[in-house]
Amino acid sequence: MNREQISKLAHTHHPIKSPLNDDSVSSLLAKALPRGDERVLDLGCGSAEWLLRALATHPDVHAEGVDISESDLEEARQRAVRLGVDARLTLHHQKAEDFTSPHPFDLILCVGSTHALGGLLPTLEAARDHLAPGGRVLIGDGFWERTPTPEAIEVLGDFADLSTTVDRITAAGWTPVQGHTSTRQELDDYEWSNWGTLADWALDHPTHPDSPQVLDWATTRRTEWLRTYRATWGFATLLLRPTPA
Template identity: 35%
Template structure:
């Protein structure tokens, strides 16, 4: 039975443009990391780009999605990086992988703790004293209304995310200084969310009577309605964090 394709048009599993990715890789490899740890790596695209730019580095990606990990391993092999990139199927909670010179945690802080302050303290544990952390974390561009929250994800609450100033303050409290602060643009969000659904939308148009069409249509319509609700309300910050030296 033909099944709907999914996510084949996405390079990154998040609102991240090629231009921003290139700038991030340049910045994150400036201090010549030799070890990279990617928390919730997915297919590890950003980690692989870092490894390509830092030929002395090895990387470990941790995730629970076996399909994403398989794609990461294939991508590493295709780029000649298989000997320097490991993809591990396990939970990041209490991970023993680390400390690393560079820790990537993009949209995955929940893998390190239910509360953001706990996750940030874990990131400080996982990075070497002279390393860097790239934190990709959600924040509210503005406080959502009760009506907007009711149309987002299940049980969405205003307390799910801080504002940007509070988020950066939390990283400082956890033992970091923010070297660089940038946020995903609306164009990046739209490219990501459109790319996330595009293959399935085309499949639905071509297979309106398929046995899986009704279920798939409901899921896609629900996802689209949610992201159009949080469009311009939910932001994503990319924070390059420097650990404060221990006294």
């Protein structure tokens, strides 16, 4: 079982692949889609959960998603058909950095997927190229709530604190107009769901050849979370507009 398959399995009960609960997602989408007829792009959409929710709740929205995982995109296609929104969803199997479009977008999403474009600021630069006048960007990324240990940086990467993160965003020409900082409950629920789901699957399939690998992965990641970064890592989702020159 490769990392993509393990990730898909881990998110079985938490399809938003970031530490946000359903109410937070709904609130952010309501703020990001003020007209209700926007054209939306998700860079690194995975199984397109954000897009599917936007389409299901806003019948005049049209959406496009870009991802390198054909299995995730196929899952999104099937769910779109079941939800009756497939006519308003277009999916592209390619790298986000290679995506081009003949038209701009009113809302660009990248929540928990900035690594697909090289990080937070490169993602914002890519989004700017696709953004329509008056458009918005909804971006979600991690930050350090407290000074991390070297071990935490090794596991998760080199983030900044929240104030520095926002300073970098504003210096790059963006103005935050809304935001959500994931609560401790959201952060914990996300981690427990991921690693608990993997452990459950392994214990339910003891004779499966991948069972030991999956259980070891779940145990390792749960331990890293509890011992290495739980006390220091946070997640913020920001709604941004370009700052006038």
